[in-house]
Amino acid sequence: MSNVKIGDSLKRFEDQRFLTGRGRYVDDINLDGQTRAVVVRSPYAHATIRSIDTAAALAMEGVLLVVTRDDWQREGFKPMPTKSAVKTNADGTPLKEPPRHALAIDRVRYVGEPVALVVAETLSQAQAAAEAVEVDYDELPAVVDPVQALAPGAPQLWDGIPNNLCIDFELGDKAGTDKAFAEADHVVSLDILNNRVTAVPIETRGCVAAHDAGSDRYTLWNASQNVHANRDTFAEVLNIAKEQLDHIAPDVGGGFGAKNSGYPEPVLCLYAARRLGRPVKWINSRSESFLSDTHGRGQTSRVELALTRDGRFLALRTSTVGGIGAYAWTVGPFTPTGGSARTQGGPYHFPAMHYRGRAVFINTAPMDPYRGAGRPEATFQTERIVEYAARTLGFDPVELRRKNLMPPEMLPHKTPMGLDVDSGDFPLLFEETLKMADKADLAALRAKAEGAGRKFGFAIAPYLECTGGGPKEHAGVVFNKDGSIELAVGTSSTGMGHETALAQILAANLGVDVDRIKFRQADTTATPLGGGHGGSRGMEVGGNAVKQAADEIVELAKPVAARLLQSETEEVEFADGQFQAGASSVSMNDVIEASLDSDKLPDGMEPGCLDHSSVFERGVISIPNGVHAAAVEVDPETGVVGFLGYWVMDDFGKIINPMLADGQVMGGVAQGIGQALLEDIVYDPDTGQLVTGSLMDYGLPHADEIPNMEIGYYEGAPTKKNPLGVKGAGEAGCVGACPAAVNAVLDALKDYGVTHIDMPLTPMKVWKAIRAGGKHDPHGLLGDAA
Amino acid sequence: MPEISLTVNGEQITKSVEGRTLLVEFIRETLKLTGTHIGCDTSQCGACTVHLNGKAVKSCTMLAVQADGAEITTIEGLAPDGRLNPMQQAFKDHHGLQCGFCTPGMIMRAMALVAENPEPTETEVRHGLEGNICRCTGYQNIVAAVLDGAKALRS
Ligand code: FES
Ligand code: FES
Numbered sequence: 001m002s003n004v005k006i007g008d009s010l011k012r013f014e015d016q017r018f019l020t021g022r023g024r025y026v027d028d029i030n031l032d033g034q035t036r037a038v039v040v041r042s043p044y045a046h047a048t049i050r051s052i053d054t055a056a057a058l059a060m061e062g063v064l065l066v067v068t069r070d071d072w073q074r075e076g077f078k079p080m081p082t083k084s085a086v087k088t089n090a091d092g093t094p095l096k097e098p099p100r101h102a103l104a105i106d107r108v109r110y111v112g113e114p115v116a117l118v119v120a121e122t123l124s125q126a127q128a129a130a131e132a133v134e135v136d137y138d139e140l141p142a143v144v145d146p147v148q149a150l151a152p153g154a155p156q157l158w159d160g161i162p163n164n165l166c167i168d169f170e171l172g173d174k175a176g177t178d179k180a181f182a183e184a185d186h187v188v189s190l191d192i193l194n195n196r197v198t199a200v201p202i203e204t205r206g207c208v209a210a211h212d213a214g215s216d217r218y219t220l221w222n223a224s225q226n227v228h229a230n231r232d233t234f235a236e237v238l239n240i241a242k243e244q245l246d247h248i249a250p251d252v253g254g255g256f257g258a259k260n261s262g263y264p265e266p267v268l269c270l271y272a273a274r275r276l277g278r279p280v281k282w283i284n285s286r287s288e289s290f291l292s293d294t295h296g297r298g299q300t301s302r303v304e305l306a307l308t309r310d311g312r313f314l315a316l317r318t319s320t321v322g323g324i325g326a327y328a329w330t331v332g333p334f335t336p337t338g339g340s341a342r343t344q345g346g347p348y349h350f351p352a353m354h355y356r357g358r359a360v361f362i363n364t365a366p367m368d369p370y371r372g373a374g375r376p377e378a379t380f381q382t383e384r385i386v387e388y389a390a391r392t393l394g395f396d397p398v399e400l401r402r403k404n405l406m407p408p409e410m411l412p413h414k415t416p417m418g419l420d421v422d423s424g425d426f427p428l429l430f431e432e433t434l435k436m437a438d439k440a441d442l443a444a445l446r447a448k449a450e451g452a453g454r455k456f457g458f459a460i461a462p463y464l465e466c467t468g469g470g471p472k473e474h475a476g477v478v479f480n481k482d483g484s485i486e487l488a489v490g491t492s493s494t495g496m497g498h499e500t501a502l503a504q505i506l507a508a509n510l511g512v513d514v515d516r517i518k519f520r521q522a523d524t525t526a527t528p529l530g531g532g533h534g535g536s537r538g539m540e541v542g543g544n545a546v547k548q549a550a551d552e553i554v555e556l557a558k559p560v561a562a563r564l565l566q567s568e569t570e571e572v573e574f575a576d577g578q579f580q581a582g583a584s585s586v587s588m589n590d591v592i593e594a595s596l597d598s599d600k601l602p603d604g605m606e607p608g609c610l611d612h613s614s615v616f617e618r619g620v621i622s623i624p625n626g627v628h629a630a631a632v633e634v635d636p637e638t639g640v641v642g643f644l645g646y647w648v649m650d651d652f653g654k655i656i657n658p659m660l661a662d663g664q665v666m667g668g669v670a671q672g673i674g675q676a677l678l679e680d681i682v683y684d685p686d687t688g689q690l691v692t693g694s695l696m697d698y699g700l701p702h703a704d705e706i707p708n709m710e711i712g713y714y715e716g717a718p719t720k721k722n723p724l725g726v727k728g729a730g731e732a733g734c735v736g737a738c739p740a741a742v743n744a745v746l747d748a749l750k751d752y753g754v755t756h757i758d759m760p761l762t763p764m765k766v767w768k769a770i771r772a773g774g775k776h777d778p779h780g781l782l783g784d785a786a
Numbered sequence: 787m788p789e790i791s792l793t794v795n796g797e798q799i800t801k802s803v804e805g806r807t808l809l810v811e812f813i814r815e816t817l818k819l820t821g822t823h824i825g826c827d828t829s830q831c832g833a834c835t836v837h838l839n840g841k842a843v844k845s846c847t848m849l850a851v852q853a854d855g856a857e858i859t860t861i862e863g864l865a866p867d868g869r870l871n872p873m874q875q876a877f878k879d880h881h882g883l884q885c886g887f888c889t890p891g892m893i894m895r896a897m898a899l900v901a902e903n904p905e906p907t908e909t910e911v912r913h914g915l916e917g918n919i920c921r922c923t924g925y926q927n928i929v930a931a932v933l934d935g936a937k938a939l940r941s
Binding site: 022 | 820821831833845874878885914923925929
């Protein structure tokens with residue numbers, strides 16, 4: 001397939017193996033002599049470990065090893081570090097980072113925390129032996145709600161960390177914001193819960209670890225979204241050089257952030273593999289995943305909006321308390337602080353803003369990135385308070401938003417949160433989205449719903465996003481004699497289709513046949529560095545690395561082309577796969593072929609001279625933005641919500657592959673709708689036991705619960721922040737969907753006086769809210785803790 | 787250990803299995819057909835869906851010994867020579883898969899659905915896929931693929 005261009009909906013190369021059952025996920029890997037590991041997990045939310053007796057387990061058939069805290073302490077293994085980008089309290093002191101060991105040492109602090117690793121010949125032997133490990137606990141009081149954890153008298157997770165407070169962060173102009181509130185005509189204030197959820201990739205986490213005693217080298221195949229960063233963490237824990245550990249992610253069955261972190265289990269397996277001299281395989285069960293995967297959101301916020309009499313926004317003030325679990329996990333402290341601060345206020349013009357975010361230790365599984373990590377929370381806070389203001393002050397919600405969007409003339413603009421908004425046309429996207437919805441004839445949809453005894457609701461939700469994740473990416477290109485071109489990138493596709501999109505960028509920029517490209521990713525043996533997955537960085541950082549490598553290869557190829565053209569290097573121009581000098585031209589294909597043949601090369605150049613690696617470094621993060629709109633119907637008798645339409649306009653800058661971008665938006669919207677209506681991680685408030693510990697209790701959306709979406713792109717304002725002009729597409733769907741869905745449902749309930757329901761808007765909650773009418777305490781969640 | 791005989795992807799197989807071995811384990815571990823996936827432990831996700839005597843079943847919900855004498859088709863059996871069948875092709879054309887982990891189960895379920903109801907409506911497809919969870923695609927493209935795959939299989 002030649003002449004592939006940026007912007008083509010090129011079909012995916014990875015599909016062939018996935019469609020025929022020939023994908024290679026970690027559970028499909030089986031090595032000679034392989035053993036099986038099972039983790040012994042804490043049954044208590046908070047307890048002191050008195051003793052661990054492994055004798056009975058070790059005596060069982062097939063059992064090879066039981067790893068406990070004794071091994072960890074004897075070996076002097078290090079705790080796993082947090083890599084939070086925000087590490088400083090508002091008063092300048094550092095955040096609290098208590099030691100996070102791969103195995104509990106003296107206390108367990110959440111149900112599911114690893115206490116031991118049992119390794120046996122077979123899985124069933126390991127499972128049986130795990131039951132036989134005797135751990136003697138002294139149970140302690142637990143706290144699972146972050147607001148309660150801050151209160152006086154709450155159970156304390158850590159000695160020396162008063163009030164369970166990890167970090168107390170502030171951003172923005174406090175004095176200016178307070179002044180604007182004091183002088184405003186209108187002020188609205190509402191406590192909002194962004195409920196705790198988890199990513200649930202359909203492939204659970206798992207790994208296969210091996211160690212070679214002769215070379216003292218480790219190999220880890222791991223369902224990881226971040227092999228380079230995780231390798232560094234594991235090497236640090238095990239006191240080995242990172243060069244001793246090859247970390248490879250095979251095909252990964254979804255991640256959405258839940259596979260970003262350096263988790264305990266792989267490092268336990270690496271150690272066990274060394275101890276046994278045999279490979280160790282560990283696959284998490286789904287139920288264990290709910291206990292041990294990182295969670296997302298989990299924020300309780302007071303959001304306040306100051307307006308003029310005619311509805312101009314003057315200031316936004318947010319105070320958030322985020323429950324980050326029992327430890328400062330990889331980036332856990334960042335999400336409720338800097339992560340949620342940056343995009344506060346969305347695409348609206350706010351003269352003043354102030355954000356306070358507190359990250360609090362609680363007796364739950366850890367908090368780490370989940371698709372959007374902070375931006376969905378910020379967008380939800382902003383859009384909920386705007387909707388609430390419209391409802392309680394009597395503004396039309398569409399008009400109120402329209403009036404306050406930043407006009408394009410205002411850009412570039414630095415928001416009071418320090419976000420560098422360079423490009424976009426927010427009013428245009430807003431109107432385009434309304435037009436899309438209007439085409440579906442909202443009046444007719446309303447009439448139909450009402451005719452059937454249902455309530456109709458509509459909401460529009462603009463969002464402002466920002467990218468994140470590792471700022472550097474490596475792209476390496478090797479040209480082979482057989483005509484294939486190897487492309488190795490340090491990004492990590494867990495379904496997004498980089499194997500296609502990044503090949504597309506290379507092919508389009510070199511003007512070569514895209515079928516020739518053989519793609520490798522997420523493998524520390526293939527690229528010396530890599531930023532993996534996260535922050536919608538795949539095209540923004542990875543794509544630009546590939547483009548940069550391609551551009552540099554063109555320069556390297558010019559002398560080769562000049563010789564073929566019997567011209568001078570300086571005379572040679574390159575466009576559309578052709579090198580041109582005067583009237584004659586030669587294709588990139590021919591130049592590549594010549595570059596592998598010493599007879600055709602200029603003096604001093606060797607075959608393979610076009611093989612090239614490049615490292616791209618992002619300067620400033622990009623600002624994807626867009627608008628979501630939803631139409632719903634609510635059955636007042638049952639509280640059941642159904643979608644009548646869903647529309648999205650996105651500005652992702654330049655779109656590399658619209659088909660793949662659509663897929664990202666659709667999947668993101670489905671996850672947002674899932675949280676809005678169904679999904680909820682629930683811990684028992686007294687015992688700290690996980691109530692939603694399986695797919696029977698945790699409501700993932702099914703095919704009949706997600707609407708068809710109509711999606712449009714605006715490419716009229718590409719960013720100049722990177723050469724491809726891309727802004728990032730991976731998380732935006734998830735950012736806009738919660739407010740669109742929730743506000744649409746609340747619009748449907750306005751006749752009942754219902755102004756707020758916290759997510760998820762399950763039929764029961766909707767039904768109860770209808771029965772309660774307008775009775776709702778706007779400060780019922782945070783009280784004085786805000 | 788009991789011995790079972792069954793046909794898998796057209797091949798006659800006789801193996802001894804432990805009584806407690808699940809069909810999905812037998813398929814993945816014993817037969818090394820790793821296209822059938824495991825996504826849960828409560829029979830909810832459908833990643834393990836295969837055809838048993840022409841019907842879609844979740845292979846994690848039954849024991850291997852219960853499949854004695856049965857005819858089983860797994861995802862590997864749909865395109866033995868690597869050429870995608872019309873349903874597989876429709877999934878590719880409509881971008882009905884991302885990470886690919888739910889995909890074999892989705893396709894096996896979709897094939898059974900279309901065999902029972904060759905001309906399904908969108909609503910019927912969405913209901914028909916209720917037992918299969920996809921976390922990546924938001925279902926829209928899967929539904930489009932199944933409708934299109936059904937059409938291609940009809941012609
Ligand atoms: S593995 Fe989930 S339904 Fe069988
Ligand atoms: S494609 Fe990933 S779960 Fe469906």
